[in-house]
Amino acid sequence: MASLTGLTASTASVSDAALHVSGLCxxxxxxxxxxxxxxxxxxxxxxxLLGPNGAGKTTTLxxxxxxxxxxxxHIRLAGRxxxxxxxxxxxxVGVVPQFDNLDPDFTSSENLLVYGRYFGIKDAVIRxxxxxxxxxxxxxxxxxxxxxxxxxxxxxxxxLARALINDPDIIFLDxxxxxxxxxxxHLIWERLKRLMVGGKTLILTTHFMDEAERLCDRLAIxxxxxxxxxxxxxxxxxxxxxxxxxxxxxxxxxxWAAIRQGLGERLEMAGDTAFFYCRDAAPLLAxxxxxxxPASGLRYVHRAASLEDVFLKLTGRDLRx
Amino acid sequence: MRHGWFAxxxxxxxxxxxxxxNFLVWRKLAIPxxxxxxxxxxxxxxxxxxxLGGLLPQVQGVDYVRFLAAGTIVASTMNAATFEAxxxxxxxxxxxxxxDAILNTPLSLDHVLTGELVWAxxxxxxxxxxxxxxxxxxxxxSWPLALWVLPVxxxxxxxxxxxxxxxxxxxxxxxxxxxxxxxxITPMLLVSxxxxxxxxxxxxxxxxxxxxPLAHAVQLxxxxxxxxxxxDIGLHLTVLVVVAGVSFCIATGLTRRRLLx
Numbered sequence: 001m002a003s004l005t006g007l008t009a010s011t012a013s014v015s016d017a018a019l020h021v022s023g024l025c026x027x028x029x030x031x032x033x034x035x036x037x038x039x040x041x042x043x044x045x046x047x048x049l050l051g052p053n054g055a056g057k058t059t060t061l062x063x064x065x066x067x068x069x070x071x072x073x074h075i076r077l078a079g080r081x082x083x084x085x086x087x088x089x090x091x092x093v094g095v096v097p098q099f100d101n102l103d104p105d106f107t108s109s110e111n112l113l114v115y116g117r118y119f120g121i122k123d124a125v126i127r128x129x130x131x132x133x134x135x136x137x138x139x140x141x142x143x144x145x146x147x148x149x150x151x152x153x154x155x156x157x158x159x160l161a162r163a164l165i166n167d168p169d170i171i172f173l174d175x176x177x178x179x180x181x182x183x184x185x186h187l188i189w190e191r192l193k194r195l196m197v198g199g200k201t202l203i204l205t206t207h208f209m210d211e212a213e214r215l216c217d218r219l220a221i222x223x224x225x226x227x228x229x230x231x232x233x234x235x236x237x238x239x240x241x242x243x244x245x246x247x248x249x250x251x252x253x254x255x256w257a258a259i260r261q262g263l264g265e266r267l268e269m270a271g272d273t274a275f276f277y278c279r280d281a282a283p284l285l286a287x288x289x290x291x292x293x294p295a296s297g298l299r300y301v302h303r304a305a306s307l308e309d310v311f312l313k314l315t316g317r318d319l320r321x
Numbered sequence: 322m323r324h325g326w327f328a329x330x331x332x333x334x335x336x337x338x339x340x341x342x343n344f345l346v347w348r349k350l351a352i353p354x355x356x357x358x359x360x361x362x363x364x365x366x367x368x369x370x371x372x373l374g375g376l377l378p379q380v381q382g383v384d385y386v387r388f389l390a391a392g393t394i395v396a397s398t399m400n401a402a403t404f405e406a407x408x409x410x411x412x413x414x415x416x417x418x419x420x421d422a423i424l425n426t427p428l429s430l431d432h433v434l435t436g437e438l439v440w441a442x443x444x445x446x447x448x449x450x451x452x453x454x455x456x457x458x459x460x461x462x463s464w465p466l467a468l469w470v471l472p473v474x475x476x477x478x479x480x481x482x483x484x485x486x487x488x489x490x491x492x493x494x495x496x497x498x499x500x501x502x503x504x505x506i507t508p509m510l511l512v513s514x515x516x517x518x519x520x521x522x523x524x525x526x527x528x529x530x531x532x533x534p535l536a537h538a539v540q541l542x543x544x545x546x547x548x549x550x551x552x553d554i555g556l557h558l559t560v561l562v563v564v565a566g567v568s569f570c571i572a573t574g575l576t577r578r579r580l581l582x
Contacts, residue, residue, distance in 0.1 A: 028582070068582065069581070087428070090425065093425075095425035097418075099418065101418035101419060101422040102422075103419060105346040105349065106346070115426070118423055118427070
């Protein structure tokens, strides 16, 4: 009986889900890009897809939008099977692509008008929505500005406003703050939080861990086409990594750390910097206290473990291109 | 879908917003655009038509400038449609990523391509219309039969736009288009009866030319502009329709393979 109830509950959650992906596989010319991934995004939550470059994030998003046909697997977006009913599903979806593709020949408001027409929305309805969207994007007064005259942050915000022209339930954001300065990033985050409060579902890819930690209710780490971890940001940190980190760097740091490996649960070296992962950092800090006077070249930072540590532990420190 | 790249296009009617997008851009730049479509062909036509024409007896029973005016309309139509489907469509597809933005909306790639096809033909219609008005004002055409040249121009525009979209789908960069111009468009321009009657050509070249869409467009447009009903209307229309239809199916298949993989 319990299992039956469980089954009913999970079936219900799947059919209500904003996005449901199961068994997704995709390869190009014999090279596997996605090797069977499953995840569910409940409505009105923010889901983050993290992964190094080339992990398959963008391909996953393209499959979810019906722009790439998977080799295997099932996708339901906004209650519709994709790619079979992708066009209908996309009427309920907004997309902020990784690279701005605003129309350079148009002003801000013309960009919104022309984009709204692609959804089959009447001009009068779009024109009613434009002032509110420009206001939301902090672009009041820029309605008639040409795209070339906007800063990078303004273009990103206009792209976000454009993704809202059809009042979508689900918004895909592919690296929404890449290339922005801190002010612009914080403004985007604040707007995304407002959208979440308003009941929108957000699905974002990023490789900024602070962004994922701040925004996402749940996130999944994708590497080599498989999901290697999934959960709430705090859960992932708690379950995958020791709570404290001591980074030691400067002259002789590597040698110093190598002989004191036992002072932490785990030691990772990256160049000349030693990362000690500890449940209790007190013995290590005591050892360091004697060594890091003004005369010594050794320096250290003691901090709480973050999502970035989890990410590096799971995906390794090697460069990805 | 993987093996279905070349399934028939499903244009539907939702391509209209794509056409309107291009029209809105054109409206902002209409005056230089029309000048560009008009000035170059008219300079050639008037220069060659009156200059060279003064040296020639009548060609096919009319003054050379009248003969050339009819060819110029068709050639300008071809150029306008080809440029739009090559350079402008490629910019939107590859450089500005305008198509990518549209594909995130409920529109499909088939809608985008249909919008681009009809837009390129519309632009070639505007180019042809502008020239028609000028040569009409110069008294080089016979009204009202000449008005029938407008649907011919539009159909010619569709055929060359569809062929251009094939090249666009295959192009790695703008430089690629030079091959299409030097190996296809320019030779076609010379053997299709635009500048001189095709019976001046060696028999073998004439046999090839008989298959070229531009030659069929010329054989429809020239009599209409000179006040006669063309011969073999059905044949010429069929060639243009088939070229447009088959080319568009190929262009759609190639573009799907390029963008939706």
